[in-house]
Amino acid sequence: MNTILLLVLLGLFGFAASGFFILRFRLRVMEEALRKERLDNEQLLRRGAEFVANVSHELKTPLAAIKGYSETLRSAIKRDPDKALEFLQRIDDNAERLALLINDLLELSRIEAPNFHHQVELFKVDPVLQEVREQFAHKLSGRGQTLLVRNEVENLNADKRMFEHAITNLLENAHRYSGASSLIEITGTLKTENGRIWAEFKVQDNGPGISVEDLPHIFERFYRADKSRNRLSGGSGLGLAIVKHIMLSHGGHVKAQSEAKRGASFALYFPL
Numbered sequence: 152m153n154t155i156l157l158l159v160l161l162g163l164f165g166f167a168a169s170g171f172f173i174l175r176f177r178l179r180v181m182e183e184a185l186r187k188e189r190l191d192n193e194q195l196l197r198r199g200a201e202f203v204a205n206v207s208h209e210l211k212t213p214l215a216a217i218k219g220y221s222e223t224l225r226s227a228i229k230r231d232p233d234k235a236l237e238f239l240q241r242i243d244d245n246a247e248r249l250a251l252l253i254n255d256l257l258e259l260s261r262i263e264a265p266n267f268h269h270q271v272e273l274f275k276v277d278p279v280l281q282e283v284r285e286q287f288a289h290k291l292s293g294r295g296q297t298l299l300v301r302n303e304v305e306n307l308n309a310d311k312r313m314f315e316h317a318i319t320n321l322l323e324n325a326h327r328y329s330g331a332s333s334l335i336e337i338t339g340t341l342k343t344e345n346g347r348i349w350a351e352f353k354v355q356d357n358g359p360g361i362s363v364e365d366l367p368h369i370f371e372r373f374y375r376a377d378k379s380r381n382r383l384s385g386g387s388g389l390g391l392a393i394v395k396h397i398m399l400s401h402g403g404h405v406k407a408q409s410e411a412k413r414g415a416s417f418a419l420y421f422p423l
């Protein structure tokens with residue numbers, strides 16, 4: 152009888168002890184999850200604050216220029232009308248830059264929104280590439296740059312406006328950073344990778360390229376490889392961040408390859 156009681160007590164003790172350990176283990180897991188959530192929230196807040204600081208800085212530069220030129224314009228308008236016209240042009244350039252920056256910011260937040268929906272349609276690729284070529288013809292010939300387009304992807308099921316936007320951003324970069332008389336190529340091909348078929352669109356140039364230090368960062372918002380560049384002459388560093396999000400929202404991706412002094416190549420991959 153005593154032995155049975157002892158066994159029952161031992162069983163109960165074992166049950167209680169294992170319950171206690173399971174409970175402790177669960178509490179540890181919960182504590183760890185809470186700690187991770189707190190760290191994630193802190194990181195999110197830090198990134199948000201960084202983003203606001205960057206945006207403010209980018210907005211301030213052209214705004215300060217507009218304010219400065221309009222003040223100087225006031226005094227130049229009577230005594231030096233030619234100078235006054237030049238200041239007016241600078242005000243116009245800065246207002247344009249401000250408008251572009253705001254458009255890019257709006258586009259980025261639109262694509263990143265959780266309830267964002269594409270206007271997906273099946274469209275012919277050649278006419279879109281032809282349109283892009285025509286849009287850039289004047290700019291490219293102004294710098295003696297040559298554009299070659301070779302495409303074997305007939306149709307694409309994607310958001311046509313966004314496809315055009317991504318190609319345009321890459322071509323704008325190739326035009327802006329590859330220097331005078333450079334050769335720029337756009338190639339569209341079908342690729343098989345990991346058993347899936349992708350439409351690959353490459354924009355390649357033979358300009359100075361991007362260094363190994365800068366390459367991992369160029370898709371970050373506001374990142375510019377050339378730190379010494381005049382803020383007013385270049386872009387704001389949002390173009391490639393927009394391209395990346397366009398591709399992610401299509402279930403695709405973008406790859407950049409470059410070696411300093413040997414040109415840069417950007418490839419967009421759309422799943423078929």
Ligand SMILES: Nc1ncnc2c1ncn2[C@@H]1O[C@H](COP(=O)(O)OP(=O)(O)OP(=O)(O)O)[C@@H](O)[C@H]1O
Pocket residue numbers: 255324325328329356358359360361369370374375376377385386387388389390391392414415
């Ligand atoms: N084809 C290229 N050749 C050399 N450097 C490039 C090329 N494309 C991009 N870069 C570098 O990557 C940086 C980030 O490019 P991104 O398009 O995001 O910004 P941006 O061109 O400076 O401004 P935005 O596109 O907003 O007008 C550029 O500032 C430039 O330094």
Ligand SMILES: [Mg+2]
Pocket residue numbers: 320323324386389390391
């Ligand atoms: Mg750009």
